[in-house]
Amino acid sequence: MIKIKKRKILLLPGDGIGPEVIEEVKKIINWLNKNKSLDFEIDEDLAGGCSYDKHGTPITDEVFYKALESEAVMLGAVGGPKWDNLDFSKKPERALLKLRKELKLFANLRPAICFKQLVDASTLKPEIVSGLDIMIVRELTGGIYFGEPRGIKPIDNGERKGINTHTYTSSEIIRVAKVAFDLAKKRSNKVTSCEKSNVMEAGQLWREEVQTLHDKEYKDIELNHMLADNCAMQLLRNPKQFDVIVTDNLFGDMLSDQASMLTGSLGLLPSASLGAKNKDGKMRAMYEPIHGSAPDIAGTGAANPIATILSFGMALKYSLDMDKEAQNLENAVQTVLDDGLRTKDIMSKGNKEVTTSQMGDAIISKLK
Ligand code: IPM
Numbered sequence: 001m002i003k004i005k006k007r008k009i010l011l012l013p014g015d016g017i018g019p020e021v022i023e024e025v026k027k028i029i030n031w032l033n034k035n036k037s038l039d040f041e042i043d044e045d046l047a048g049g050c051s052y053d054k055h056g057t058p059i060t061d062e063v064f065y066k067a068l069e070s071e072a073v074m075l076g077a078v079g080g081p082k083w084d085n086l087d088f089s090k091k092p093e094r095a096l097l098k099l100r101k102e103l104k105l106f107a108n109l110r111p112a113i114c115f116k117q118l119v120d121a122s123t124l125k126p127e128i129v130s131g132l133d134i135m136i137v138r139e140l141t142g143g144i145y146f147g148e149p150r151g152i153k154p155i156d157n158g159e160r161k162g163i164n165t166h167t168y169t170s171s172e173i174i175r176v177a178k179v180a181f182d183l184a185k186k187r188s189n190k191v192t193s194c195e196k197s198n199v200m201e202a203g204q205l206w207r208e209e210v211q212t213l214h215d216k217e218y219k220d221i222e223l224n225h226m227l228a229d230n231c232a233m234q235l236l237r238n239p240k241q242f243d244v245i246v247t248d249n250l251f252g253d254m255l256s257d258q259a260s261m262l263t264g265s266l267g268l269l270p271s272a273s274l275g276a277k278n279k280d281g282k283m284r285a286m287y288e289p290i291h292g293s294a295p296d297i298a299g300t301g302a303a304n305p306i307a308t309i310l311s312f313g314m315a316l317k318y319s320l321d322m323d324k325e326a327q328n329l330e331n332a333v334q335t336v337l338d339d340g341l342r343t344k345d346i347m348s349k350g351n352k353e354v355t356t357s358q359m360g361d362a363i364i365s366k367l368k
């Protein structure tokens with residue numbers, strides 16, 4: 001049984017702009033503690049390249065156990081060119097992948113919402129993206145990211161072979177599909193399941209299991225199957241046809257980056273990675289912006305903290321049972337955008353450009 005002490009939040013700022021955006025969340029947690037008499041206990045530690053620099057490993061056992069015992073983990077971002085040439089097992093990304101895999105965070109929720117104030121920040125026509133509200137549910141602990149065998153091995157003629165394996169079992173597919181169907185119930189009752197069943201057996205199994213589950217338990221929900229390449233195209237052609245999209249680890253990685261640009265900037269999109277619920281309805285969870293560590297802008301104050309702040313909003317909602325505070329935070333973000341404040345990535349004529357920390361402060365000033 002998972003035994004979780006109350007309201008322990010572990011911050012793992014990571015690399016690049018990670019520390020800058022997590023700093024803004026820290027301010028918000030402190031604000032909530034002070035003004036709402038809450039008792040969030042924050043701990044902060046290293047994960048990613050910064051951990052490698054100090055300890056020679058992207059995540060120490062100690063930090064991993066802290067994550068196990070936290071009610072929610074907030075991660076900034078990991079990685080950067082500095083660590084590009086490290087052995088695979090030492091790369092910053094391993095910290096993230098280990099947390100996902102070992103905490104069994106199999107369902108990754110990536111909402112793509114186009115804020116009305118930012119319709120013009122998208123590269124797509126306003127009528128295509130205005131009012132957009134999609135939820136991508138990405139399988140996060142299986143597929144080609146973790147499949148065995150994997151590696152690089154020498155073969156004949158001095159050549160080498162790179163190997164990765166794409167596998168899914170029925171239960172891995174069913175548990176993530178359930179998350180998607182349950183979410184759809186609270187939204188527009190529509191799920192699109194994406195795979196490549198035309199070329200991959202694992203994709204064929206995916207399609208069959210999702211359909212069988214649907215026919216057994218979720219008949220009232222509209223289910224469509226779509227090949228992942230077609231989905232990529234449809235996301236640009238007519239994104240508003242989608243409500244919930246459920247897909248595997250690799251396709252989910254790519255489709256969610258693509259969906260993010262419908263909303264104007266990678267800097268806006270939060271995510272939640274959730275494990276299975278225990279008897280008390282609690283689950284392990286990690287929250288992070290979907291953007292990366294953006295080393296090119298690290299330290300310049302140009303990072304957009306909104307994705308990370310909204311990720312904390314998802315933590316309030318999914319882990320901490322604080323829907324009202326989550327709404328409060330979302331409203332504050334909206335109000336600041338209404339006021340015309342913009343970080344560099346979403347700046348447009350007639351608005352006021354602010355730094356990462358000015359954006360965080362402005363959002364806090366609108367909290368009720
Ligand atoms: C993401 C990222 C990660 C992934 C990287 C950093 C390992 O791109 O969360 O989408 O590929 O899953």
Ligand code: MG
Pocket residue numbers: 253254257
């Ligand atoms: Mg990605």
